[in-house]
Amino acid sequence: MNVLDAAPIKAYGYELGFDLIRITGAEAFPETERVIKERIAAGLMEGLPWFTSERAEVSCHPDALLPEARSIIALAMCYLSEEPEEPQDDQPRGRISRYAWGADYHEVIKPKLKQFADWLREYARREGGPELEARLFVDTGRMVDRAVAQRAGIGWYGKNTTILTRGWGSWVFLAEIVTNLPLPADEPLQANCGKCERCLYACPTGALPAPYVLDNRRCISYLTIELRGSIPRELRPLMGNLIFGCDICQEVCPVNHVVEKRLGLRQIGPTGMQAEDRRTEAEVTRSGQRPQIWLRRRDEFRPRPQVGGAPELIPLLALSEEEFRTRFRHTPIWRAKRRGLLRNVCVALGNLGDQRAIPALIHALSDTEALVRGHAAWALGCLGGEEARQALTARLEQEGDPEVRQEILQALAMMGSRNEEEDESNKKRR
Structure with a gap:
């Protein structure tokens, strides 16, 4: 032929x-x-x-x-x-992988x-x-x-x-x-890449343990897109304000x-x-x-106005299912679904440490999705403060999901531990 x-x-x-x-x-x-x-x-x-x-x-x-x-x-x-x-502006914002703009x-x-x-x-x-x-x-x-x-x-x-x-x-x-x-x-x-290994050292979660090897379990793209359940607690602080995908290993590439x-x-x-x-x-x-x-x-x-590269985070927590569909249909973000995106938003807000997010996170404690409630509890534990503590305590009394209850208990424990450290630090300064 x-x-x-x-x-x-x-x-x-x-x-x-x-x-x-x-x-x-x-x-x-x-x-x-x-x-x-x-x-x-x-x-x-x-x-x-x-x-x-x-x-x-x-x-x-x-x-x-x-x-x-x-x-x-x-x-x-x-x-x-x-x-x-x-x-x-100075509003807390997230980051979205370039391919999803x-x-x-x-x-x-x-x-x-x-x-x-x-x-x-x-x-x-x-x-x-x-x-x-x-x-x-x-x-x-x-x-x-x-x-x-x-x-x-x-x-x-x-x-x-x-x-x-x-x-x-x-x-x-x-x-x-x-x-x-x-x-x-x-x-x-x-x-080939020669001797360059910048991408390996730049990955914040250690998802590239060796050249040409990806540990899917630690990759932020996997954690924010493909993972359907809770993000491992030890990885959350390493994710920064990334809410969908990650370009870090590409951004550092010569x-x-x-x-x-x-x-x-x-x-x-x-x-x-x-x-x-x-x-x-x-x-x-x-x-x-x-x-x-x-x-x-x-x-x-091109970046869509409803997506962008750095969307404002606090308003995203108020998205209803229908609003999520309207805003993100026909974009890659649709793959994460509403509960996945809001889970990621909670983690980003916890990492950013902006106290202005506390009311929105308290509201998210009552979300219909247990996945969102659990990560909102974690974020409130990171932010701390009396308002967050009272909201977590009140939610604990009515929360029926065992995983969310555990998240609330751990958030309260984290806040208690932080308070003890602050008290000890204050004593030393005196």
Whole structure:
């Protein structure tokens, strides 16, 4: 079977708005499968019940996903956008991971993949290729997307376990098209992180115990998004004011520093590329030259006013279920659900130590969700004061959930211990 020309395929991918398009074969990923199983056995993937050894056996074998698989088209889309305006007030605010400032990337990328597949079907027919068979993935399906990206030459593994790319750093979403089309494979990049280990030391919870190893149980992104229950008490003080996701290991990365520094030097187009720009990109791709690096201003990934990068925390505690849906539907924050987001807000307020949050946290002690009540109790214990102590004592008398009762008791004990320390300190000063 004749191998199809990949240049028009890549050119069309750029037209659709993808920033990197590479191709690899559909061979298995045995080393990735071995590593995943080792991490599962070591407990590093706890909290992700769907991440099983059985899943690894499927996701690392493209022919288990598509029996006639011949090639994988690996795609990356940069989500960097301008920073939201810095708030000019002193209100306690949280931080949200950059990828969640705009629209849910699944809703942005999936339609493009479907459009890409439709185009591939017609292209294969024109070129005398087989009738297209394809499976499409945007990180929610059974596909080891980082392994695909590495082998295809999209980027290389960073020591923080992200994929680092030339031109876009780690600020990219990954996607794949597994297909039966015979396509020429690209080579992996000859690049690595060298001796740099900044990301390992920067992680506040110690979620990166060694290069290329992530302890999911300690990762702030997991704790604020995927974890459905209570955040371990010993990790709460280490989370600062992060309420959804975490970019710390990316923010300290020198590769990303270069990307951000270059942004002012790049040509910045409007949403997507204009038609003549797209033709130029396609012509460059067909000529075999490396495509020009563009920063597209994508409206989808721009900070939404209702999300932003640093939302005011106290008002978030008053969100009803319906208000949460209205505000965060079609954004990544929807994944945490109301109870998860408010749980995170309580932790952030406890860490910030702003006494103005006490009335809102007292109100949260009566929330319908036990998860919110328990973390509100913890935050009040951190803030202290007579008003908080009285509210916790009153709530203890009527609280029926055993976990929340334990949180209240521990909060009161924490406040009592702090008072004893202050009294002892005052005695010494006298």
